[in-house]
Structure formats: structure tokens, C-alpha cells
Amino acid sequence: MNREKPIVLSGVQPTGQLHLGNYEGALRNWVSLQDDYRMYLCVVDWHSLTSDFNDVKGLQDRIFQTMLDFLCSGLDPEKVSIFVQSDVKEHAELHLLFSMITPTPWLERVPSYKEKADLLGLDSYGFLGYPLLQAADILLYKADYVPVGKDQLPHIELTREVARRFNNLYGDVFPEPDGLLSKFPLIPGTDGRKMSKSYNNDIKLADSPGETAKKLKKMITDPKKIYKGDPGRPEICPVFAMHEVYTITRNVNKISETCKSGDLGCVDCKTNLAENMNTSFNNLRNKRKELEKNRDYVLNVLERGAAEAREKAAATMSEVRKSMKLVRSYG
Numbered sequence: 001m002n003r004e005k006p007i008v009l010s011g012v013q014p015t016g017q018l019h020l021g022n023y024e025g026a027l028r029n030w031v032s033l034q035d036d037y038r039m040y041l042c043v044v045d046w047h048s049l050t051s052d053f054n055d056v057k058g059l060q061d062r063i064f065q066t067m068l069d070f071l072c073s074g075l076d077p078e079k080v081s082i083f084v085q086s087d088v089k090e091h092a093e094l095h096l097l098f099s100m101i102t103p104t105p106w107l108e109r110v111p112s113y114k115e116k117a118d119l120l121g122l123d124s125y126g127f128l129g130y131p132l133l134q135a136a137d138i139l140l141y142k143a144d145y146v147p148v149g150k151d152q153l154p155h156i157e158l159t160r161e162v163a164r165r166f167n168n169l170y171g172d173v174f175p176e177p178d179g180l181l182s183k184f185p186l187i188p189g190t191d192g193r194k195m196s197k198s199y200n201n202d203i204k205l206a207d208s209p210g211e212t213a214k215k216l217k218k219m220i221t222d223p224k225k226i227y228k229g230d231p232g233r234p235e236i237c238p239v240f241a242m243h244e245v246y247t248i249t250r251n252v253n254k255i256s257e258t259c260k261s262g263d264l265g266c267v268d269c270k271t272n273l274a275e276n277m278n279t280s281f282n283n284l285r286n287k288r289k290e291l292e293k294n295r296d297y298v299l300n301v302l303e304r305g306a307a308e309a310r311e312k313a314a315a316t317m318s319e320v321r322k323s324m325k326l327v328r329s330y331g
């Protein structure tokens, strides 16, 4: 692996089976970066405990399912170090040291903290420190870029502030990373809102063609198009938004015209979308099924990823300890 390449780190919570929003918004972006960057991809199991601490029974299966989605999407362990956060203890050490130099108000004012704490009824010490653990994830690898969704930009900003504060106090150790927004389109969920596991409006990579068609059948369309002959408005229809991703351009134009003219009804339009979508995901789903039978391979990818991550993490931590005078030499 080429050490000269800019370093990219991203993290993902092990939520289990990933959905098409995760695929279009994150996975495809990572796959497109893996050749040109030195990439680390961290499955953040400790972060997931900030909200799922009372649901640890399925944790290892959620990690496994997430890994299947990563690998069937084309992330290549020869190019990317994929690892589980808790396998690299340096994340915890750096988080602890950062916690000494980070004023609590910096964390309290991170947008979404208060709202989310109220919404989930959570107010743990770890939950407050969530973005600081994220800063440790990123800075441990001296990442130059962090590919994330827009909602994560405040966490990147905090990461930069922590890096700056550390460097001012102890000397130049950390670069200030930049967020890298995905160039891939976000696709809507079946109810027209953002696709999300918690809204129960998602289509999984692991869904069968039949399940996919069934979910699409229930999908919301233009509420003013009740009968086939009614003129539709593709620009506000989430089914059309999906056609724009999964249907070839020539046909997309035809769908738009025939929807507007009333020649195309929603039922046919959805059947057509299901076919196109299932064709797009056919290879990937077959690969996923193969991988599912191959637990040892998946475990092996994670073991090797952790070893690669530890090497970089250890180098950074030895610099950190030196600069903070945590190393003794009485010689």
C-alpha cells in the first residue's frame, strides 16, 4: 500500500443490514475513493453503545451484516483497512487524553446533541463525548479527508478545533481534516422522507427481488395522481427520484413524459422500477449470499484490518505520549 496517498478515514455504526440510502450515500463513495487514497474504514462499535448499550446481544451479528454489505459492494480489503473500533484500543486512549483538553461547552453546543439527548432520553457521559471519540477515530490516523454526510460536518469542525488545541498545547502532531461530501445522489425512502432504518421506510441491500418489489408497490407517489389517466408530477414523486438513479436516461425521459400525459400509471411505473433496481443489484446480492456462507473470510478481513490500523495508531500514539511528556527516560 502506498504511504504517499492522502489519508481518508470514515466510520460507520454497525446498525446491521445496510439500506440503499447507505449504499448510494456512503458505500459507493468509499468504493470510488479506495484507489486514490489510503483508506481506513472503522466499524464504530463503541459509538453504537452510546445509544444501544441495552441491546448488546445482537451486536456481533450487526457487525457481521454490515461487513457483508461492505464487501459485496466492492470495498476491497487489499486496498482499504476495514476494522472494528474496539479492536484498536488506541481509540480509547486518545479519546481519554482529548477529554482532558476539551472544554465541556464545546461538546454541549454541538448541534443535535441536546435534541438527540432529549429525543432518545439519553444523557450519559459517553453520549456527550460521542463527537470527541469520533475526533479520536479521525486524528489517530492523521486523516486528511473524512467522507461523511452533511449532518456530520459539525463533528468534523469539532475535530479540527480539538486538533488545533492539541497542537497549540503540545506541539504539531495533528493535521486538520476536511469533510468530503458524497457526489452520489441521496434516494428517498418508500414514504418520501429520507431513507432511514428508524423510519421503517428502507430497502435493504440484502432484500430479495420479491421483497424489493413488494416495498416499491407500497411506495408513495404524487398524491394528485389517483387514476392512471391523471396527469402526474414526476418532479415531486419519490418513485421517479428512484428511476433517476436506477433507470437508463432515455427511459427516464419517457417515464416523465408518459406520467405527465397520463399514459403511464403508478402500478406499471413501480413494476418497471423494481425490475431495473433488481437488475442493478443482482450481482451484488449474489456476492452477498456467497460471503454470508464464508464467516472465516469475513473474520479474517477484520483481523487483518485491525493489524493495519494498529500499526498507524501505535505510531501516532507514541508521538502523542512523547509530546504530552507521558514517556519516561531517566537516562
Ligand code: TRP
Pocket: 009, 010, 011, 012, 013, 044, 047, 133, 134, 137, 138, 146, 147, 148, 152
Ligand atoms: N458519527 C458517525 C455517524 O453516525 C459515525 C462515525 C464515528 C464516524 N466515527 C467516525 C464517521 C469517524 C466518520 C469518521 O455516521
